[in-house]
Amino acid sequence: MFSYRHAFHAGNHADVLKHTVLIATLDHLLEKDAALTVVDTHAGAGLYRLDGDYAGTSGEAADGVLRLLSDPKPAAGEAASPAKGSAKKTAEKPPAPLSDALSRYLEVIRDFNPKGGARIYPGSPFITHHLLRDHDKLKLFELHPTDARTLDANIAQLEAGRQISVLRDDGFGSATKFLPPPSRRALVLCDPSYEIKSDYGRVLDFVAEALKRFATGTYAVWYPIIPRPEAHDLPRRLKTMATKAGKPWLHATLTVKSSKITTDATGATHRPGLPASGMFLINPPYTLKPLLAAALPQMADLLGQDRNAAFSLDSGG
Ligand code: SAM
Secondary structure (H helix, E strand, O other), rough: OOOOOOHHHHOOHHEEEEHHHHHHHHHHHHOOOOOOOOEOOEEEOEEEOOOHHHHHHHHHHHHHHHHHHHHOOOOOOOOOOOOOOOOOOOOOOOOOOOHHHHHHHHHHHHHHHOOOOOOOEOOOOHHHHHHHHOOEEEEEEOOOHHHHOOOOHHHHOOOHHHHHHEEEOOHHHHHHHHHOOOOOOOOEOOOOOOOOHHHHHHHHHHHHHHHOOOOOEEEEEEOOOOOOOHHHHHHHHHHHHHHHHOOOEEEEEOOOOOOEEEEOOOOOOOOOOOOOOEEEEEOOOOHHHHHHHHHHHHHHHHHHOOOOOOOEEEEEO
């Protein structure tokens, strides 16, 4: 059975990228009144405690969402206030405000933490539900027995009734049954853990099948950027698929550190952990690219851990 548990990684740099894209995409899709169905093929547990045992073990949120929350940049639209105690009118330039997409991401995280800080980190199911209207639907797939049980319990607290379905089933194999939804408007988030090499191929098969059933849906795939041929090929093959289908696409990546394995003076080797990740979207909202063009440099700047920090943003179709 799988060993991946998202609780160890909740709120890390990859979640910041993924959830910023998710929120910006949903905000746009929810501007129209017609019902939206969101299919989350790999839902995780839904909600995480950043002060809990799992998150505390790896502390990945410290280099992700928590860094953003402690940054002094004013939110978009807020005036930067001069430093306290500084009488000089010609003081240093105030920090540039946080981009709209990052401000919006932090606004959502703060909604879950009304007393400040970030004790609670919402996963994709809770972020999505937070933004959906009553007439929208959310379909959640989670295969890990423990996470599926936790997801069930977390979702039950929302008392959302039939708006949310939790399926303890294979997202790759079963999620296309919801496509196209009755309103013919859907966002599909495909966010596997890639702990099995075959996940890369299954993502491609899943997106190909989903596009065949429902060519106008919006598809968002997260993937890790690691030194592995399958990871390198995935965005390239998604791009080919979108281009062949005549669909627009968008590809955003965020690198926070080098992927090199290092050896210290004692001869011990250190693996760097996840250095980078990407989001590939087919039929993205047209509003997403300018939002990410402003947000990605700030993510690289604020979340970068060494001089390899970088981002890329590309689109086509
Ligand atoms: N989307 C979540 C979020 O952003 O908060 C995180 C999901 S986590 C990266 C991937 C999840 O997929 C894990 O909880 C894992 O147990 C689950 N999983 C793995 N294979 C699966 C499959 N074939 N179908 C459904 N869930 C699966």
